[in-house]
Amino acid sequence: NAGVTQTPKFRVLKTGQSMTLLCAQDMNHEYMYWYRQDPGMGLRLIHYSVGEGTTAKGEVPDGYNVSRLKKQNFLLGLESAAPSQTSVYFCASSYSAGAAFFGQGTRLTVV
Amino acid sequence: KNEVEQSPQNLTAQEGEFITINCSYSVGISALHWLQQHPGGGIVSLFMLSSGKKKHGRLIATINIQEKHSSLHITASHPRDSAVYICAVHYGNRDDKIIFGKGTRLHILP
Numbered sequence: 001n002a003g004v005t006q007t008p009k010f011r012v013l014k015t016g017q018s019m020t021l022l023c024a025q026d027m028n029h030e031y032m033y034w035y036r037q038d039p040g041m042g043l044r045l046i047h048y049s050v051g052e053g054t055t056a057k058g059e060v061p062d063g064y065n066v067s068r069l070k071k072q073n074f075l076l077g078l079e080s081a082a083p084s085q086t087s088v089y090f091c092a093s094s095y096s097a098g099a100a101f102f103g104q105g106t107r108l109t110v111v
Numbered sequence: 112k113n114e115v116e117q118s119p120q121n122l123t124a125q126e127g128e129f130i131t132i133n134c135s136y137s138v139g140i141s142a143l144h145w146l147q148q149h150p151g152g153g154i155v156s157l158f159m160l161s162s163g164k165k166k167h168g169r170l171i172a173t174i175n176i177q178e179k180h181s182s183l184h185i186t187a188s189h190p191r192d193s194a195v196y197i198c199a200v201h202y203g204n205r206d207d208k209i210i211f212g213k214g215t216r217l218h219i220l221p
Binding site: 033040048058059100102104107 | 144146154156199201208210212213
């Protein structure tokens with residue numbers, strides 16, 4: 001009964017390092033999303049997926065890659081972190097146009 | 112121009128006041144969400160609307176599809192309602208994306 005779980009919750013990276021954020025949902029949702037939230041900018045869509053094995057670019061996809069190998073998991077990768085990627089990252093899932101459920105967020109700092 | 116516009120950006124009110132937050136969007140949508148984000152950062156989905164009106168406790172959400180406008184109302188506001196309220200629209204036709212407004216920061220004074 002976890003809903004949407006994001007790991008890790010906090011991370012500090014050095015410029016140029018790589019990392020993967022994991023989003024897991026146990027509601028059998030088809031749609032999953034990765035967002036970043038920055039002060040004064042609101043939530044912006046990075047990438048999304050409308051089903052297992054499919055991904056699509058959102059508004060701000062540059063510098064990120066994603067994979068949806070299993071329906072319940074949506075991974076967000078940073079290959080070479082930059083200070084501009086310091087942000088809070090949220091994952092969400094939904095049935096098509098149904099209610100969206102959000103993870104608790106991952107606070108990433110790139111120094 | 113953001114596809115989803117919220118107003119006001121900031122709102123301070125006294126406890127007990129009736130609160131209205133507005134959301135306008137530019138093209139047809141399949142659903143609209145109202146979300147609440149508390150200072151701790153977690154995001155909670157309050158409502159998902161595709162037409163009409165929904166009510167949950169002191170919260171009421173309405174949507175007018177023809178005018179591309181939605182409102183979130185809070186009756187008998189309380190300091191614990193202080194949060195950022197975010198409108199998000201789901202474009203279900205071609206993109207299946209959810210696009211967010213920038214949020215309304217609500218502060219209820221005791």
